Amino acid sequence: MSIPVSLYEKLEQKFGRDEALEIAKMIEDFFDEMDRKAGEIALQRIDRLDLKLNLLILLVVIVLTVMNPVVAELLKKWFGIH
Numbered sequence: 001m002s003i004p005v006s007l008y009e010k011l012e013q014k015f016g017r018d019e020a021l022e023i024a025k026m027i028e029d030f031f032d033e034m035d036r037k038a039g040e041i042a043l044q045r046i047d048r049l050d051l052k053l054n055l056l057i058l059l060v061v062i063v064l065t066v067m068n069p070v071v072a073e074l075l076k077k078w079f080g081i082h
Helices: 005-015 017-067 069-079
Strands: none
Touching: 005 017, 017 069
16 A cells, blocks of 8 residues: 555655655655555454354254254154154
8 A cells, every 4th residue: 555645755754765665664664554454354253254154054044944844743752743
């Protein structure tokens, strides 16, 4: 990421060319690091959502299996429910 030219010009006027370049580099490094961390956080959240989705699919499969009349009758027999 690059800083806006107007910001660089203001830095250069206030601090001189060498320090303006150094400050601009620090700002760019900061934003690059924040982008990297944001990407890591996004991946962690995607992983959590993926796990939750897998568990939800498993629960739906279990519910549909139990709601199957044949399976329901087997469960009634196994657990002695009349």
